[in-house]
Amino acid sequence: MKFRNILEAVKVCDCVDSFAFHNGKSSTLDFSFVIDGKLVGYILNQYVNDLETYTVPKSDTESQDLHLFTVNHESCTVEIQSWCSTTESRQKNFELMLAKFKNENRWPLLKNWRDEPYPVYGSEQDPSGVYFTVERGSVQAFGVRSYGVHVNGYTIERNNGVECIKMWIAKRSMSKGTYPGLLDQVVAGGITAFERPTATVIRECYEEAGIPEEISARAKPIGTIQYFMKTSFGYQPETQYVYDLELPPMPTGSVDIENHKYFVPKAIDGEVDSFMLLDLDEIYKRMLNGEFKPNCLVVVVDFMIRYGYITPENEPDYLEIIESIHRSLPFPGPKSL
Amino acid sequence: MKFRNILEAVKVCDCVDSFAFHNGKSSTLDFSFVIDGKLVGYILNQYVNDLETYTVPKSDTESQDLHLFTVNHESCTVEIQSWCSTTESRQKNFELMLAKFKNENRWPLLKNWRDEPYPVYGSEQDPSGVYFTVERGSVQAFGVRSYGVHVNGYTIERNNGVECIKMWIAKRSMSKGTYPGLLDQVVAGGITAFERPTATVIRECYEEAGIPEEISARAKPIGTIQYFMKTSFGYQPETQYVYDLELPPMPTGSVDIENHKYFVPKAIDGEVDSFMLLDLDEIYKRMLNGEFKPNCLVVVVDFMIRYGYITPENEPDYLEIIESIHRSLPFPGPKSL
Numbered sequence: 221m222k223f224r225n226i227l228e229a230v231k232v233c234d235c236v237d238s239f240a241f242h243n244g245k246s247s248t249l250d251f252s253f254v255i256d257g258k259l260v261g262y263i264l265n266q267y268v269n270d271l272e273t274y275t276v277p278k279s280d281t282e283s284q285d286l287h288l289f290t291v292n293h294e295s296c297t298v299e300i301q302s303w304c305s306t307t308e309s310r311q312k313n314f315e316l317m318l319a320k321f322k323n324e325n326r327w328p329l330l331k332n333w334r335d336e337p338y339p340v341y342g343s344e345q346d347p348s349g350v351y352f353t354v355e356r357g358s359v360q361a362f363g364v365r366s367y368g369v370h371v372n373g374y375t376i377e378r379n380n381g382v383e384c385i386k387m388w389i390a391k392r393s394m395s396k397g398t399y400p401g402l403l404d405q406v407v408a409g410g411i412t413a414f415e416r417p418t419a420t421v422i423r424e425c426y427e428e429a430g431i432p433e434e435i436s437a438r439a440k441p442i443g444t445i446q447y448f449m450k451t452s453f454g455y456q457p458e459t460q461y462v463y464d465l466e467l468p469p470m471p472t473g474s475v476d477i478e479n480h481k482y483f484v485p486k487a488i489d490g491e492v493d494s495f496m497l498l499d500l501d502e503i504y505k506r507m508l509n510g511e512f513k514p515n516c517l518v519v520v521v522d523f524m525i526r527y528g529y530i531t532p533e534n535e536p537d538y539l540e541i542i543e544s545i546h547r548s549l550p551f552p553g554p555k556s557l
Numbered sequence: 558m559k560f561r562n563i564l565e566a567v568k569v570c571d572c573v574d575s576f577a578f579h580n581g582k583s584s585t586l587d588f589s590f591v592i593d594g595k596l597v598g599y600i601l602n603q604y605v606n607d608l609e610t611y612t613v614p615k616s617d618t619e620s621q622d623l624h625l626f627t628v629n630h631e632s633c634t635v636e637i638q639s640w641c642s643t644t645e646s647r648q649k650n651f652e653l654m655l656a657k658f659k660n661e662n663r664w665p666l667l668k669n670w671r672d673e674p675y676p677v678y679g680s681e682q683d684p685s686g687v688y689f690t691v692e693r694g695s696v697q698a699f700g701v702r703s704y705g706v707h708v709n710g711y712t713i714e715r716n717n718g719v720e721c722i723k724m725w726i727a728k729r730s731m732s733k734g735t736y737p738g739l740l741d742q743v744v745a746g747g748i749t750a751f752e753r754p755t756a757t758v759i760r761e762c763y764e765e766a767g768i769p770e771e772i773s774a775r776a777k778p779i780g781t782i783q784y785f786m787k788t789s790f791g792y793q794p795e796t797q798y799v800y801d802l803e804l805p806p807m808p809t810g811s812v813d814i815e816n817h818k819y820f821v822p823k824a825i826d827g828e829v830d831s832f833m834l835l836d837l838d839e840i841y842k843r844m845l846n847g848e849f850k851p852n853c854l855v856v857v858v859d860f861m862i863r864y865g866y867i868t869p870e871n872e873p874d875y876l877e878i879i880e881s882i883h884r885s886l887p888f889p890g891p892k893s894l
Contacts, residue, residue: 540890
């Protein structure tokens, strides 16, 4: 899909108006996911019947099968029933339910099962703030917040005082389950429950791009981007921790390559097809041309804003773009990841 | 006021929950300011009676005095009446009303009258998006969005490969009408209607810190910060265009000062008492010590995040701080300032 401008491209990720639900403006009014009276996500209509009718097989100590959720069709809320109020009980019952739905091929998004636990935040009892964890592949069904890291690998060539910034861009493998063949950051990955973002960076830098720890440890955290996405699988309010990693520029012309320190990322785990070193003009063109995975485009746009390539003077949608890539979310998050 | 942590300090600026009004959670339910059915600001209760009872003296062509606003106490809305539907009419009638209130010493915030027109955005008829302009000193009474620029003047000293970043910090003059004696960016200022942010930077750089255009033109736009403040004067949803301006480091030790290029800002227009070059540890201490003007602190926090001084590893409130300094606002803004 080609875009007329950068705002249109950014809006693929940030397509949910944060205020829509509160204004009752949402066109298809989906359901609020509520735990302990607290809004933690949004659930598409298509999942509600399965949740409403799901029952936990009775155990020796129970007299009958129990519903796991209370669904209120007037207030459009899905709430975990009060009998299931401990971390352990929620954890166990979500695992059982999702395994059942997966085995029955009930929800298409569960085909992308990863065996990676993602945290649901909001608990005031647990010091971690985590209520319980859910399989990564199911996160969009509950529309809870998810977290990842994106690393901008870039080089600066300085010729006669003029700086030229280039970025290492990955082309995703055609065998990836999501967004095959699209362009991506040099390194990106989801943060599993109780993992620190910087640890994710170090791990993914090696796995995805062969960047050793002595280089990846220099990756500098520079903030986050945040957007509120909706796909056919569900709601995806997401936070990405962004890191900038300056890499040595590639030698040009007749430079003595042997003695010139530079670095070329290489695919290790099969998730990346190839890497390219592109200047910002070329990347900008490819963004408008629809070649980027949507949230990777957002990370590049943030980079271009921070480096003064996209400015208030050359971009009429400057403020709207910045608001869209730093969207306020109405759900609890971690005090400390 | 001393702060226990950075989040607490940032929350002085971002003290309004963006979602509070939509949730009906606001403790003192103030009024929505509506133009053409569009929410453009929030009005404190204390102003509503004056607006409700204000009438425009009848002209030759009118048969009676006209109310300028319709106030609905049930829906808590203040709306400009439909007879006043053109830019010219709104402009004229707001000017007359505010001049009257100022002469009658009706609203304390009008003592800070600046003779600077600020835009109210949201118009779909005018290509500029501006409905009309209001005096800067009255903006908080209507709770409409306002816009400014902040310039981080910084130096990087490189000693044996170790970088030390320092920032030029201004101490506001004791005679300033707002926040006298508090610490501030090297340069900051409001954007008046139809002014470009970069032009504001160039103008204020000279007026406030004696920075000539050959230096200020190098100031790099790096994004915005946005917060939703409330004071005793009213609501203040505000966007600040942030610029980074690297200045030559100060000479140290026995350096030949004559031949060493450096730059010291100097107060020109009396708004600044003095300038100091401080390292980030010292600035961080002074922030917690309550020495900074609240929104200038937010700009420094954004700088510290972008330069990797405040990180996900050393700041437990990292995500909440970043969301607070990039708050989504439920009001229309400019397509292009």
